[in-house]
Amino acid sequence: MLYSKHMHWSEVHVLEGTEPFALKEFVNAHGWRSLAPFHWDAGDSCLSHVRALPGGGSGAWHVTQAAPTEWRVTLQAAAPLCDSDREVLLEGVRWALRLDESFAGFHALCRDHAPLRRAAVQGQGRLLRSPDLWEDLVKTLCTTCTTWARTQSMVRALCDRWGELELATERRTFPTPVALAAAGPHELRAAGLGYRADTLYRLAERLVSGELDPNTLRSSDISTDAVRRALIALPGIGPYAAGNLLMLLGRYDHLAIDSWLRRVVREGWFSDRTDLTDAEIERAFQPFGSWKALVYWFWDWSR
Template sequence: MGAQAAAEIRAGGRFGRLPAGTDLPRTGTLRLGPLPPGFRLSAVALGHAASGLGPSCYDVDRGAWHRVLTTPQAGPLTVTVHEAPAAAVVPDLTVPDPAAPDLTAPDFGPHLVVRWGRTAGGDADREAIRRQVWHALALDDDLSDLYASLAGEPDLAWVAAGGHGRLLRSPSVWEDLVRALAATNAALSRTRSMLDALVELFGARGPAGERAFPDAAAIARGVAVDGPEILRDEAGWGYRAGSLALLAQRIDAGTLDVERWWDRSPRGPSDDEVGAEIRALPGFGPVSADGLLGLLGRPCGLALDAWARARVGELAGLPGPAGEREVRARYARFGRWAGTVCRLEITRGWTER
């Protein structure tokens, strides 16, 4: 999957399929900021393959991220996100909260502009868009500890200088779980087709043809009517159909609360507990668990699939893929950031063609 993603990104153009609704006249606009120091949209959107999986697309040449989001009043809306310099003037502004800086001030720094068509949306829609974009781009993540751990590593100075370290997330843990399941032992094209099929079969449809990623309830209802066979045969999930059906049913029934994994307070589950819960799910193994921990702001896993081992072997000058012991030894000095530094090294160049 990693090799295919790297090839597509380096080729330029669109990484993923452009969602419906991107060509509509823009009737809604938000300006989001202030951004963390050094933030770059491309560094987040192209940090792994998520931006190329439906209903999401990243335009490598134009630096624009397209994504269908679910809103409470307008339904599915395709939004386009791009960076803007401090001097950019954007009408129809929404301030995230009363304590935020004045976004209309002429000296407001670099920010994100979010636009969409079909409807301007109500206050609840705009807040939902703001919240989901902010979350997906990991704008609340504090990377100061990561950058401090790299301060004595001149060969890794490009990480902080380029604003690297954040991972593009889905609006929900549920969606990231489904993406991880689809990516297990599958090429990027196969993963993309499985997710596209889910969106087409179960995703809510907007008036302009936009389709949102289906929630667990939608898939659970489909399985209740047609059985897991609809996932296996019509969505092309093969042997993964049973695992996906069970995951959707448990979340829909409330017997599995995956959103609580976001709780990193002393009362919340530990990294080890979350990792163990993920590995206990049918269809999920150590690689999936490591990747998901990173998406949850728990950067402690190496996610060593075959492509990652091969890339580390190349970086280390080995005659073949690196073994787990060699990979762990290479990144051990970075402690809890070992998996993050490993991922950054093996994907370096994706955002700087």
């Protein structure tokens, strides 16, 4: 634990996970790593994130792989971290990397299907998520009815305009609900959010008022159906967005059916039939039970 030459606080921790996985393959399993304020340094195989801290100010974490189940985490901040801020950052790393989640059931299923065996052999199934669920709610909203390039630019614009500058990394945090509620729908629209501006503003207001605490949705005491109903009750969250968020929450029994999934499944399993319905897609995934979303993500569609 020391001050760097730029007088920023830095400290190193080692976190242990329960199941081995490769950081590089994990980070590249889906697109979330390219959404701010995540930063993936492919050369150093280092994943970073910056976030606002409850004690005020902000902090950064940088993760590299130390061993199959060991992670070297460097925390950075403008000043020494208090215990609660350190805990928030480290808990965020555990959550983002899913260090406490087991994929043994998924891998058992994978061994029965040739296009999934690679996933079992390589220990796949883990999908990166943001340290904070509010951040993933907003990011998911920004994936609706747009291109991936625009999703990236929308999320970047939110950070650039309403995020806090983290001094050690000179990167901007993801904006808090307070910041986006204060911005208002007109400013959000002007930042390129389009019709999502109104729903995003309403979502931020619900969090600020205390009407919604998204972290209650992280509880394992609630049934998946109850979580799904709560998600769909939120402004701007429909079946696709709820499916994506359930997957990020570690519940894989619902598909997030979007134009990309429709195309992949149509070409892979239905001879490119143009009249394929969502109901037929749902039925095709029914045999995979509580692992449907991961089966879609890790199925070897090139076979």
